[in-house]
Amino acid sequence: MVVLGGGLAGTLAAAALAPHVREVLVLEHDSVLPEAPAPRPRLPQAAHAHILWAGGADAMEELLPGVTAEWLAAGAHRIPIPNGMVSFSPAGWYRRSWPDTHYLIGASRNLIDWAVRARVLRLPNVRVQTGSKVCGLEGDAARVLGVVVRDAQDERRLVAADLVVDATGRGSRSTRWLRDIGGPEVRETVVDAGVRYASRRYRAPEGAETNWPVIHIPADPRQDRPGLFATIISIENGQWHVSLSGTRGGEPSAGEDLFEVFARRVRHPLVAELLARAEPVSEVSVFTRTANRRRHFEQAALPEGFIVLGDAATSLNPVYGHGMSAAARGAVALRDLARRTSLLSPGFSSKAQRAIARPAAAAWTLAVGQDRFYPGAVGGKPSLVDRLGARYVHRLNHTAIGNAMVVRRLTDVMTMRRPAHILGLPDVLLAALLGSRMPLLDGPELMPREQEVLDRPPLRSAGASAAEPGK
Ligand SMILES: Cc1cc2nc3c(=O)[nH]c(=O)nc-3n(C[C@H](O)[C@H](O)[C@H](O)COP(=O)(O)OP(=O)(O)OC[C@H]3O[C@@H](n4cnc5c(N)ncnc54)[C@H](O)[C@@H]3O)c2cc1C
Structure with missing residues (x-):
């Protein structure tokens, strides 16, 4: 063969x-x-x-028993979910304090x-x-x-x-x-939303090299403007791998001086604030396909x-x-x-x-x-089914902010452990109908050690001045 x-x-x-x-x-x-x-x-x-989600990592472990231990021995992190994720969904900040049910590999x-x-x-x-x-x-x-x-x-x-x-x-x-x-x-x-990536590695600030959550600020496809995304993932050697991306009309540039400027333009400045307290250790790489x-x-x-x-x-x-x-x-x-x-x-x-x-x-x-909703997306406008699906997903995201069962089901699907049809099961439908049982959070849920890093003086002012094309 x-x-x-x-x-x-x-x-x-x-x-x-x-x-x-x-x-x-x-x-x-x-x-x-x-x-x-x-x-x-x-x-x-x-x-x-x-990001290697639990569903993918489990599958690799099944095919190659011991591979997870090998990743971890080489410096990868096993990051628990939801505890290890600071994520600002379009419906609001996810709570982290539910019991951990899933994980991802940071490497x-x-x-x-x-x-x-x-x-x-x-x-x-x-x-x-x-x-x-x-x-x-x-x-x-x-x-x-x-x-x-x-x-x-x-x-x-x-x-x-x-x-x-x-x-x-x-x-x-x-x-x-x-x-x-x-x-x-x-x-x-x-289906092409015209996404361009710009990525860079940083030395994590002291004390933030391990046990550091993934920081994820995704776009909101319901807003009629280019989607901007920012993610920090802890990888080996005490580094953060940072990827910024934007759909057509909101693409990040390759310029090093504009990297943190773009990070400040996503839906929340948390990534930019953290980067201002870390040292870049690589150039900026871009990817467009x-x-x-x-x-x-x-x-x-x-x-x-x-x-x-x-x-x-x-x-x-x-x-x-x-x-x-x-x-x-x-x-x-x-x-x-x-x-x-x-x-x-x-x-x-x-x-x-x-x-x-x-x-x-x-x-x-x-x-x-999601991609069909971004301006200038190629490959067909959202159909009625897409629109209804998007509204339901938004409702689930909103419900997940205050419902551990819905968090678990959404995470099952997001981590590819279970197929998407479980989001249509009666218990999930009923929960979505009733909505969130808890108030929205007014900011990210940070642990004291994480807040302490943010409270340090910035090493650079995170480029609030320059503007980027597509703004
Ligand atoms: C910017 C970016 C970020 C991403 N982030 C994530 C992420 O967070 N999580 C995630 O799960 N996925 C992510 N992906 C997707 C992930 O990279 C791909 O899904 C993955 O690489 C697919 O693996 P593959 O083996 O199919 O292809 P590849 O990894 O591209 O491997 C293809 C191989 O085939 C070889 N090859 C090509 N042509 C020939 C030829 N003619 N003859 C012989 N050999 C050939 C190449 O040299 C290469 O070794 C990302 C992708 C991009 C572009």
Whole structure:
């Protein structure tokens, strides 16, 4: 079996299927996959803060027992939810003092991938070939028989395989490769709010290096203006990874002097106030390829022996933090199917593709249900169903401020532990009807240690003066 791409989805696919095949060969375009948590050229998104929600982390742990301990030993944080989240939902500040029910992993993307990759490459029947750019499929409309690869010396060769998994990420060429061998047209849906990311790492202020909550100030899609977002996540080495983003018309710039100015323009200045008390330790990186893009492989009459996983099938606006978790849950679905059905049995690929599509579709619905509301969003105006859905989600957010059961259900869905339909169960509907049982908070709920950091004098005045384009 051959896996195209040695990123997260590719290595998780290898973990999922290795017990069911003789050998897994992972073909990776990058010439080196680092042996430590380090950047690499074809993972540019690692310069941006990545949230790994409980649903995704659980799935990775299921596929690779011990990987969580490896992340934590390397400096990652296991951040409890709701205690470890200071979040200003469009309905108000969430309370943190409910019992913890979920968690997220706070770590750089380089660390997350490194631990997964290291464990997968220790499996006896998995090997990776770096410097190998896949440039086409071999086979016909009925069956894929392998792939065409160009190596570092620009030599083309055929790699035969009875199963090919495409995990080449957002830039996957699979739809074209399928067409080239006479395969089906694959329908594609795009919803693009034009989000641009700007990210930077900071040395956390003294005393804030560990046990520090995620600070999350999202946009309010109901306001008829560009959505602005700001997030701080504690990662390894006593650093904060900070990502700012804005939808079309409200994009952050790459300028270092404008980074904290933008942080002050989101719905609350908490992130800007904290950054003014921390030292930047990296330059600002920007990223613009953030459209939600769904290639409906699960609806196409795919040739046997061909499966697509991860961003190659469904790439999501990153502001909701679901890409890695959707890929991991897809890999678990693939593993579960492989346990029940022979990989070479007729129809395996189509069944696998449908199983993979389920978690990805859930994340897709959450993302596009909000993104369609932002000004200038491409891919269709919000429908009546979108509008009703958005109103219900707002009502749930409002109810969650004073109802532990609703917080738990919303967190189940947000962390991808459970599917979104649980938000329509009778107990949740009834709670939403009754509304919040407690008053709104008039500011973030901060612990004394967190407030003490905020009470320190700022190191810089957080650029209240300059204005940015799109303001
Ligand atoms: C700015 C930003 C922030 C994000 N934040 C979050 C977050 O907070 N939480 C979250 O869960 N997700 C987040 N994501 C999404 C997450 O990064 C992706 O969902 C995830 O990387 C998908 O993994 P993948 O393996 O499918 O693709 P990738 O990680 O892109 O890996 C693809 C691999 O395929 C290789 N490759 C590509 N083409 C070829 C070829 N022709 N031949 C051989 N190899 C090839 C590449 O070199 C790479 O190694 C974010 C994304 C962005 C852009």
